[in-house]
Amino acid sequence: MTTTFANTSAPPYYAVIFTSVKRDDHGYDETSRRMYELASKRPGFLGVESARGDDGLGITVSYWISLEAIAGWKQDIEHLEAQRLGRDKWYSGYVTRIAKIERAYDFIAK
Amino acid sequence: MTTTFANTSAPPYYAVIFTSVKRDDHGYDETSRRMYELASKRPGFLGVESARGDDGLGITVSYWISLEAIAGWKQDIEHLEAQRLGRDKWYSGYVTRIAKIERAYDFIAK
Numbered sequence: 553m554t555t556t557f558a559n560t561s562a563p564p565y566y567a568v569i570f571t572s573v574k575r576d577d578h579g580y581d582e583t584s585r586r587m588y589e590l591a592s593k594r595p596g597f598l599g600v601e602s603a604r605g606d607d608g609l610g611i612t613v614s615y616w617i618s619l620e621a622i623a624g625w626k627q628d629i630e631h632l633e634a635q636r637l638g639r640d641k642w643y644s645g646y647v648t649r650i651a652k653i654e655r656a657y658d659f660i661a662k
Numbered sequence: 663m664t665t666t667f668a669n670t671s672a673p674p675y676y677a678v679i680f681t682s683v684k685r686d687d688h689g690y691d692e693t694s695r696r697m698y699e700l701a702s703k704r705p706g707f708l709g710v711e712s713a714r715g716d717d718g719l720g721i722t723v724s725y726w727i728s729l730e731a732i733a734g735w736k737q738d739i740e741h742l743e744a745q746r747l748g749r750d751k752w753y754s755g756y757v758t759r760i761a762k763i764e765r766a767y768d769f770i771a772k
Contacts, residue, residue, distance in 0.1 A: 609712075
């Protein structure tokens with residue numbers, strides 16, 4: 553995925569906060585890369601940030617221009633199959649939260 | 663911090679999405695634990711989820727009952743000092759986003 557900050561515009565915009573615990577890795581990285589490739593081409597995609605610690609807990613936040621853009625991505629045919637694999641294989645559990653970003657501020661060290 | 667899902671209630675509620683890149687570790691873990699201890703005692707605190715990958719990018723999402731609860735925590739005296747240390751020492755950069763959680767759903771493998 554990415555290792556940088558998502559270059560989002562001024563609020564308001566929307567986010568999908570996906571917190572997961574992995575139980576299996578088989579085929580995960582390949583699908584993860586493909587999902588990033590697909591998502592980043594969709595209309596309304598603003599960016600994504602992702603981190604997973606050694607304890608297996610991961611957080612991926614994707615940013616979108618609208619709820620409609622999020623709903624469209626959720627129904628993408630390859631993404632639907634990845635979601636099914638996630639439930640059947642990769643994740644012992646996850647929480648998905650849909651959020652409206654109301655304010656944002658950043659800091660870059662000099 | 664925690665390695666489990668935040669046990670949040672039904673939406674709406676609020677989140678602080680804090681994405682950061684670390685540049686220095688000195689004293690970080692101790693302060694991180696102390697901030698969790700303080701935040702979890704505050705009125706309106708719902709939970710926190712946190713992950714940091716080997717590339718140094720970390721995402722911490724704390725959940726709160728209201729924007730007022732978030733504003734109160736931001737102004738906590740020990741937290742203000744931790745924020746200053748974050749800028750002066752620990753982080754090469756960060757983005758803080760304040761969000762309203764509108765919908766949430768979860769999955770637990772059988």
